[in-house]
Amino acid sequence: MAASLVSSVVAAGSVTSSSAPVVAAARSSASCTALLSPYGASFKTGVAVPAVARSAGYRTVSKRSLTIVAAKATKEPETTVNSTVNDSSAAIEDALKSVQEAWEKTDDKVAIAGLGLAGLVAIWAAAGLINAIDKLPLIPDVFELVGIVFSGWFVYRYLLFKPDREELLKIIDETKSKITGQ
Numbered sequence: 001m002a003a004s005l006v007s008s009v010v011a012a013g014s015v016t017s018s019s020a021p022v023v024a025a026a027r028s029s030a031s032c033t034a035l036l037s038p039y040g041a042s043f044k045t046g047v048a049v050p051a052v053a054r055s056a057g058y059r060t061v062s063k064r065s066l067t068i069v070a071a072k073a074t075k076e077p078e079t080t081v082n083s084t085v086n087d088s089s090a091a092i093e094d095a096l097k098s099v100q101e102a103w104e105k106t107d108d109k110v111a112i113a114g115l116g117l118a119g120l121v122a123i124w125a126a127a128g129l130i131n132a133i134d135k136l137p138l139i140p141d142v143f144e145l146v147g148i149v150f151s152g153w154f155v156y157r158y159l160l161f162k163p164d165r166e167e168l169l170k171i172i173d174e175t176k177s178k179i180t181g182q
Helices: 051-056 078-105 109-135 139-159 162-180
Strands: 003-016 023-028 059-073
Touching: 109 139, 139 162
Parallel strands: none
Antiparallel strands: 003 023, 003 059
């Protein structure tokens, strides 16, 4: 099934003054908004003149052009779209089921909810602290420099040579086993 779309746009007018910059206005032909001229509503010029421009005595110059855009789309195979949607919805359902099972297994639900609330407050406070630090002069640049130096050291220490990469993987596996208790 082929779908087609036809849209038209009317770009009209500019507002000029001898000492002011040019202000252009455009509107869609399908819109039903009232357009204002220096004397009130006007459908003749097709230009929306702001209140500031009306009070400053700008004059309107009517320039109209018409652009018609036509697009035709062909129907994509539904198998790829539907399979992607089905895969993502199945993954979301699995995640929700695992969260519900973990919630049901929890004995102290009030404590978990309190920890979640405390986590949200901590994230909000950290965002405020970062915004405050970003406003200070020179501090963000120093932090950026420290980050670049640390990243360079990390690449040199753990990623550049194969034995170092193996050491990093061993450290990661040990840390995962400590966290999960395996």
